[in-house]
Amino acid sequence: MKKEDIGIFGEERIPKKEKYGKVDAVFETVAERYDLMNDLMSLGIHRLWKRYAVELLDLGKDQVVLDLASGTGDISKIIGASLPKGSHLFSCDPNFRMLSIGRDKGIDSGLIGGISHICARAESLPFADFSVDRGIIGFGLRNFTDIKSSLDELHRILDIGSRLVILEFSTVESPLLSKLYNLYSRNVIPTLGSIVAKDKASYQYLVDSIKNHPDQESIKKMMEEAGFGRIEYFNILSGIVTIHVGFRL
Ligand SMILES: C[S@@+](CC[C@H](N)C(=O)[O-])C[C@H]1O[C@@H](n2cnc3c(N)ncnc32)[C@H](O)[C@@H]1O
Incomplete structure (x- = not known):
């Protein structure tokens, strides 16, 4: 198999064309318990990370925004x-x-106007060239079948000068915190998954997909290669989570 045809699913190397189906099956299974598990695993802190990422989007009037x-x-x-x-x-x-x-x-919280829902994959987005003003991805990138072609797609649809914000788990820089975090993710997360969601395998995938996701500098380089510039990243908790911000050149 050629290098560009290999995808990583958790710890497994599989043909890229099989990755989407496997990832989709994970989210199909965890969907009902997804919010509860996020709150339990992060003690609710994921809500603050998401708020911060949205602040970095710098929203304004008359924009087309893609989550x-x-x-x-x-x-x-x-x-x-x-x-x-x-x-x-x-x-x-x-x-x-x-x-x-x-x-x-969204409807339950009164969000009715100004929003549309679209079922589509990052590798093939149903938007015209230069038609989007702000793009944000929260904890999605490491699940994509092909990060490179997804970033190329985002570059195609974003308007010149517009912003892309990526919130994702990343590489922990402090050696001590990294050890503690590894212990936590290896032992606590799959166990929580098995008790609360009755699904250990999906939460093992979560742990493995974080471990095998490219680090902060590699994501920055991939964004640059896709045509984004002025890229900065902000580590939270020493890089347990990182937010990359870049501008479409
Ligand atoms: C961990 S969830 C993140 C959900 C939400 N953004 C959040 O922060 O809570 C990852 C999402 O990525 C989606 N996903 C998986 N593969 C994808 C792809 N190729 N393109 C776009 N989204 C994908 C999954 O369906 C899933 O809903």
Whole structure:
């Protein structure tokens, strides 16, 4: 198999064309318990990370905003609650179950106008060239079948000078915190998954996918190669989570 045809699913090396189906099956299974598990695993802190990422989007009036890999809609809800006048938000995720939970949550919290839900994959986005002003991906990138072609797609649809924000688990820089974090993720997360979601394998995938995700500098380089510039990243908790911000050149 050629290098460019190999995908990584957790710890496994598989043909890229099989990765999407396997990832989709994970989210199909975890969808109902996804929000509860996020709160338990991060003690609710993921909500603050998401708020911070949305602040870095620097929303303004009359913008087209894309929440890619929107899942159950946490980030869309934050954006929707303060969507500036004339702006429109697209929540986009290929997993219909995750997307519909997000849509229902939005409706329950009064989010009705100014938002559309789209079922699509990052590697092939149904948007015209230069048609989007702000893009955000929260904890989605490491699940994509092909990060490089997804970043190329985002570069194609984003307007010149517009911003892309990527929130993702990353590489912990402090050796001590890294050891503690590894202990936590290896032991606690799969066990929680098995007790709360009755699904150890999906949460083992979560741990493995974080471990095998490219580090901060590699993501920055991939963004540069896709045509983004002025890229900065902000480590939270020494890089347990990182937010990359770049501008479409
Ligand atoms: C961990 S969830 C993140 C959901 C949400 N953004 C959040 O922060 O809570 C990852 C999402 O990525 C989506 N996903 C997986 N493969 C994808 C792809 N190729 N393109 C776009 N989204 C994808 C999944 O369906 C899932 O909803």
